[in-house]
Amino acid sequence: MTAVIFPRLALIGIGLIGSSIALAARRAKAAGHIAISTRTPATLKRAEELRLGDSFHADPADAAAGADCVIVCVPVGASGEVAEKIAPALKPGAIVSDVGSVKQSVIRQMAPHIPPGVHFIPAHPVAGTEHSDPDAGFAELFDNRWCILTPPPGTDAAAVDRLAGFWRALGAHVEVMAPEHHDMVLAITSHVPHLIAYNIVGTAAHLEEVSQSEVMKYAAGGFRDFTRIAASDPTMWRDVFLNNKEAVLEMLGRFNEDLSMLTRAIRMGDGQTLFDLFTRTRGIRRSIIEIGQETPAPDFGRPHGPQEPSTPMPRPYASDD
Numbered sequence: 641m642t643a644v645i646f647p648r649l650a651l652i653g654i655g656l657i658g659s660s661i662a663l664a665a666r667r668a669k670a671a672g673h674i675a676i677s678t679r680t681p682a683t684l685k686r687a688e689e690l691r692l693g694d695s696f697h698a699d700p701a702d703a704a705a706g707a708d709c710v711i712v713c714v715p716v717g718a719s720g721e722v723a724e725k726i727a728p729a730l731k732p733g734a735i736v737s738d739v740g741s742v743k744q745s746v747i748r749q750m751a752p753h754i755p756p757g758v759h760f761i762p763a764h765p766v767a768g769t770e771h772s773d774p775d776a777g778f779a780e781l782f783d784n785r786w787c788i789l790t791p792p793p794g795t796d797a798a799a800v801d802r803l804a805g806f807w808r809a810l811g812a813h814v815e816v817m818a819p820e821h822h823d824m825v826l827a828i829t830s831h832v833p834h835l836i837a838y839n840i841v842g843t844a845a846h847l848e849e850v851s852q853s854e855v856m857k858y859a860a861g862g863f864r865d866f867t868r869i870a871a872s873d874p875t876m877w878r879d880v881f882l883n884n885k886e887a888v889l890e891m892l893g894r895f896n897e898d899l900s901m902l903t904r905a906i907r908m909g910d911g912q913t914l915f916d917l918f919t920r921t922r923g924i925r926r927s928i929i930e931i932g933q934e935t936p937a938p939d940f941g942r943p944h945g946p947q948e949p950s951t952p953m954p955r956p957y958a959s960d961d
């Protein structure tokens with residue numbers, strides 16, 4: 641059993657990630673008192689009904705007051721505003737962290753508000769689903785997933801170790817990385833794939849020659865897997881693209897070059913180029929399975945055979961961020 645790492649933990653924002661941290665921290669007994677604040681009264685009430693914390697506050701400063709660790713779990717574009725509100729309440733020696741999917745922008749927004757004597761350690765748990773809100777959280781979300789910490793140079797090593805220990809207690813593996821490297825890696829592993837999913841689902845929806853019902857009916861041909869990603873939270877993903885512009889544009893440039901190469905191979909009937917690429921990509925999927933970041937079950941383990949149309953799918957392997 642883990643010893644309590646933070647006697648008082650404050651979570652600002654209680655959607656999928658905030659509620660999952662609350663549940664995972666409870667499971668691990670890694671936090672003593674959990675104080676929760678969120679912007680909308682109805683969300684705060686729901687968090688209370690779900691007993692996600694011990695105290696519930698309309699004002700984020702009240703949740704942050706006296707906390708050993710404050711984790712800001714709001715869309716990336718709102719992180720500066722939240723940091724400004726909690727700053728006067730932070731106690732010396734406290735850790736302030738976040739969970740945003742982009743790191744350089746969060747640092748630009750939050751760092752100017754963090755008072756001296758408070759340790760600012762940005763973080764990104766690379767785990768998620770397409771669901772939002774406090775009801776979406778589950779304690780196992782971070783199990784065997786990575787959490788990337790991007791402490792600014794000179795950050796107190798003991799504070800970094802303490803936060804790393806907290807994430808490990810929640811089930812995650814921890815890696816420390818420079819924020820600009822994080823943003824480039826995540827642009828290709830997460831942000832561009834989400835953009836492709838949003839785009840392909842949008843294109844299919846606009847196609848005039850294919851009726852909507854045919855798109856739905858034959859969705860299992862591959863389209864369906866894109867629709868899961870394209871159902872992700874619009875506010876969160878708008879903020880990701882607006883706040884990781886350079887890295888996403890860089891990776892989109894490379895993607896477009898490779899797409900042009902594939903377009904040309906198809907036009908020229910160059911089967912060898914297609915076959916070679918598809919063989920390499922199959923190997924990449926095998927590697928992801930080998931390191932335990934994906935299920936080897938066919939079709940992501942979806943049940944097949946006769947079922948009620950309303951039978952819920954098993955919870956997908958949490959893989960988005």
Ligand code: NAP
Pocket residue numbers: 653654655656657658678679680681683684713714715716718722739740741742764765766767768769770771772773774873876880960961
């Ligand atoms: P979510 O389920 O949509 O919850 C967002 C929370 O932020 C809600 O509590 C919401 O409050 C609050 N919020 C929204 N706009 C706000 C604003 N302008 N000011 C203050 N609070 C605001 O989102 P999430 O999936 O937990 O994502 C939260 C963060 O985690 C994002 O930065 C995202 O990049 C990162 N992240 C997400 C995933 C993922 O897969 N979803 C994975 C890793 C990291 P109210 O409901 O009270 O308005």
